Amino acid sequence: MGSARGSYDGGVLTTLVPQIEDLAEVLPSERLLLNGVAIPELRAEFRRISTWRNVRAVTLAWTWLLGLAYLGTHGGWLIGFACFIAMGPIHVRFAILMHEAAHKLLFRKKWANDWIGKWLVAYPAFVPIGLYRRSHFAHHREEFGPDEPDIAFYRGYPCEPRDLRRRLLRDAVGISGWKNFVVLLKALTKRASRPLASAILGTQLVMAVGLALVTGRWWSYLVFWWLPWMTQWRVLNRLRAIAEHGGMSRSDDRRLTTHNVKQSLLARTWLVPFNTGWHLAHHVDMGVPW
Template sequence: MRHDWTQPLPREQIRPFLVKSDLAGWRMLAFNWGLVAACFGLVMWRANPLTVGAALIVLGGRQLGLGILMHEAAHRSLFKTARLNEWAGQWLCAAPMFVELRIYRQYHFTHHRQAGTDADPDLPNYEHYPVSRASLRRKLLRDITGRSGLRAFGALMILYASADQRSGYSYRSADQADEARRLSAGTLLRNCWRCVLANAAMLAICAAAGHAFVYLLWPTAWLTTYMLYSRIRNVAEHGALPGTREPDIWRNTRTVLASWWERLTVAPNYVNYHFEHHLLPAVPAWQLPRFHRWLREQGAYQHGAPLEHGYLQVLKRMTASGRATSRPRQ
């Protein structure tokens, strides 16, 4: 019997999807860092435009992947214990990505409570879509050339130096003039010393291997391909939907069925199952595909949950010509 979606999810049926696994957490971390190491190793072996380009394509996806694992740790679902979530989430996920887990958690939980409303700190990342094709091309060009990344890095420095971190990681600029009056070098140091230390360790490892310059791949990917993938991922989750500016997750949150190359770039670590995540945030990432299948069996997508078949279709939704409602294909 299919679930009646006017009623809460039955606890006894969803309990298996809430199970956490240290093995799964370490496996995802090992896969992400293994690909990072492979990218660095490829350029150390032979540095040329082809290997550097390939490394930047993959590294941007792995940086987003570490961001998703940090997100898991923020929800305390990457590992079984709170201590391991905090340590691994901060040092193996957040700090290499220039993020402070504590600040991110505060911001992200506000997003869950306020998605689709003016109080959502993530709103600037998705509220203005769809846009014209020309506008989208300009945005993507700013991403891949590093202009978006430089702006985002500047916003991060203001955030970390500010007495108020409630704006989170939306890279909004509207409040920066007010915040500039309350910036402090001491606050900046307290909020980003872990980021500096983690990246210094990566530079030291490259130097010990005799190729210190290869570390530059990391900030370059962060400024370019990571920004590109992040934009597409952000809009795929909540943008260009009929209910984007509504608090109803059945209208403002989208799941995307991703191919292997999309999972390597814009949708790492099961982040494409975003409706499932908002419906039940306690489900660990590795459980989301199974939870998605159960929801389909229970009729969630026939009931109206937004579903897209691939990120190329999402790109069409990001333009004014692709405004049609996301609907499942039966």
Template structure:
């Protein structure tokens, strides 16, 4: 990572209560309750344990009532919970899981990133860059998730969602990363040889234990059918819907309340696409050091103060999908 990126990363991980509101004077003056920035590690640990408990329950459900519909239901909830693990990795990247940085990173890699074959350090480097300038030309999130060209036609959006659920998007994305298509956009994380080994061990150990446990229970194929398959089909679909909600079709700018969206109330859609409060995305971008379990409270404070942009507040993900898609002519007019 470059010296500038290292400094930006260090600054982002420091405790701070200031917002990223740019020239928005009223929002810049607003100060959330200081208690909302205080970490409560037990809440993060319970959330992480609940994620793994839900995964175990889905696998037990599928084993107890073998049926195609049971398998489908289990796959959907497991994919959703894989997304929840990705959100916990995201929390760890911001240093908001545990107070101790080493333990925060170890937990995030071992129980969130590793099971998904991901590197917390690499993710953190790209994600911090995203927070510095959302939706600009070199935003890693916009590039990797392909949300820089919205609004798009309804037909194009449907094709992308179908490609996700068929596993095409995952395979194409993995190929593009391996080919180096994002080399200029994704910052390289500085890793020691020992850390690279630790990442590999975390990936192999968690997935190996999962496979071994399923094999001992007489269901080794569950690892392929109910863990890996959802990860390359349903998880990309849910991840795309989440990414669209967060930033697609919004302008770059210093006031980060204007280039993110929020779903204002929990529902079955936020359960699927916005676990662990990630649907309060304006609030997260304004206060990156606020843990996920306090975002709902700061949302209420900002709403009461009428400081949130009404046009960026939605009641459902389906409303957002409609807003960023339309006929070919409508999409072309909005982009122009």
């Protein structure tokens, strides 16, 4: 994460909120306004959406998905296990591209952003993007506030190592994922939520048939898409949430609510692809695409 030192009590780290002396008074500047947003001339440039870059990103995500599933089913158990592990970061990529679509930043044309974002990105990733969009915008308005919808992901940090291990173990063995999957299944039994749940599960059925045809194995979807979503994605999503907001606090100063994640190769591969590690900048101006 960032370089802010946080605060200690008796040698124990109690918060990751930067200390006042660590926060340089640099705003406003020639390029940035007092709130950190770029001046209008630069902001227009920063907010330009690259359609072909996003076409390439979505295409590559699907290519990796299909390629790993095929290789995993035909390459022996060791290669299969490696492909299973490698599918975790592919789920991360689908999630980040879905996040771009939720912000209406995936494609310039609304119909393309909404259709591709829903049917080729969000629903394959088990995400009801309309509900996610409302919840996520509330997150941007209410970092650590009383109506913060994502507070459970990063409340209570720093924590005891054993507590973090327990949470990650629960994610890794599928307990957290199963709870989420059951919610989706139960949504089929309710008239109001049935159409949305049916659309998501129907998309998963199409993917299952498609992967079976591509790989020649009926179980490839379960092993190389559903199971990584149930397990690895939970671990990676929790770690990313902690890296973005863990140990911070409510404030009008975004530097006290949000971290940046160092853009190492490891981080960009496993947690924060598509420049999403620059999370502080995203919270300062959420209209800037990746």
